[in-house]
């Protein structure tokens with residue numbers, strides 16, 4: 215007999231732990247289990263170990279709403295986030311619900327049994343295990359944990375130095391006094407360059423095209439002052455509210471007045487780098503928020519460039535050579551270590567296959583319902599966060615919605631909830647909508663779809679999502695419910711003669 219859970223969560227990163235904590239708070243009677251492929255809690259913040267690894271969202275809005283982030287560092291480093299997720303799991307007792315080392319490979323819904331059967335591979339032993347769940351929550355993040363994205367670089371096999379992808383950072387990599395080239399222009403590249411520059415001989419950031427980079431304060435001075443008079447919990451709530459609003463305004467302004475916001479962002483770079491700035495390396499070809507912006511704390515990247523220990527080159531790679539990289543312009547970049555910060559490979563539900571009554575349901579053919587559930591998939595939620603704001607803001611709303619849905623069903627004796635769509639609702643657009651980042655473009659064939667209008671449209675808007683997920687009625691005519699089956703009648707006990 216396989217173990218049966220009321221709610222089974224796949225993944226013990228920020229989203230899985232957040233969902234389990236919400237269930238512990240709001241649905242305490244539920245038997246909850248978590249399957250995690252790795253041997254530790256934390257997901258992204260356990261996997262990535264490169265120097266300087268940190269969030270590029272402020273922790274007041276990236277942290278859980280229900281558990282204050284009590285440090286004053288605005289962009290936290292990886293180990294601190296890992297610790298925060300671990301502490302949260304322990305505080306709510308959800309760490310005891312995790313079964314580690316299990317990679318979920320498939321989930322099968324049976325309409326007859328009204329539950330999911332989840333198949334998981336115990337990777338250390340090669341053994342297959344199976345679990346049953348009335349409700350399934352995918353909290354597997356959005357990328358392939360086995361490997362990052364690596365484009366084909368001509369001549370890569372000729373290079374005599376070390377070539378490293380940030381997703382597989384070797385423990386104790388010694389880069390002291392070495393010439394390092396970091397290929398990429400995203401959040402990982404702009405984090406690595408200032409982190410490695412002090413010890414390396416020189417770090418060159420090699421990009422094909424520039425990104426928007428802006429400096430944010432490393433410490434929250436206002437919260438530091440407020441903490442002298444007010445309880446930490448209040449200060450956290452205020453900082454969180456303030457930062458959510460600032461980010462929202464910045465996003466709206468960027469969509470409404472792209473040229474003005476572009477001008478403001480570029481002026482910020484000029485201010486940081488002074489008159490000597492070669493703005494070709496910092497002037498993107500697209501408008502702000504067509505791709506994610508890169509935040510750097512206290513301008514650390516610009517400081518590294520000013521110090522002469524780091525530089526930026528914008529060009530294309532012709533070939534790797536024995537001793538570095540030759541660019542299309544003819545320039546040679548000598549390197550002892552090349553880091554390919556070329557991004558992630560998008561993957562949904564950790565690569566697990568979904569079937570309903572033995573029929574395969576590829577997620578890329580389905581629309582998301584309220585960006586939480588999936589069209590025609592009964593009792594299933596997929597927790598994804600924002601890409602234009604801190605991930606956790608949306609992940610938090612999604613898990614609270616799951617709790618509301620379960621409470622609604624329990625109160626009315628309902629067993630199954632399935633979002634049903636009219637065919638005309640489908641729009642051939644992925645859930646990431648307007649975002650044109652490389653990993654989103656590459657993955658458009660694998661991502662779930664969104665519809666023309668609500669509840670099939672993905673809002674990417676915290677206030678509107680809050681209204682839709684936490685305040686609007688659960689029963690909206692789109693979710694189809696099935697009642698719980700009556701328990702089989704007990705056989706009558708014959709009366710004694």
Ligand SMILES: Cc1cc2nc3c(=O)[nH]c(=O)nc-3n(C[C@H](O)[C@H](O)[C@H](O)COP(=O)(O)OP(=O)(O)OC[C@H]3O[C@@H](n4cnc5c(N)ncnc54)[C@H](O)[C@@H]3O)c2cc1C
Pocket residue numbers: 224225226227228229230249250251252255256257258259262268269270271276316317318319353354355356357359401402563564565566597598599600603604605606609
């Ligand atoms: C380097 C880096 C920095 C980032 N910085 C930010 C940031 O500053 N702000 C922001 O908003 N977002 C950021 N992100 C996005 C980030 O992934 C999310 O913010 C957040 O950490 C996602 O949490 P999650 O729990 O949803 O997914 P993850 O952190 O990816 O965790 C998923 C978990 O599911 C497990 N899992 C996956 N597949 C399976 C399977 N088949 N079976 C069992 N378990 C499985 C994984 O092992 C993992 O533990 C960053 C991403 C990266 C890669």
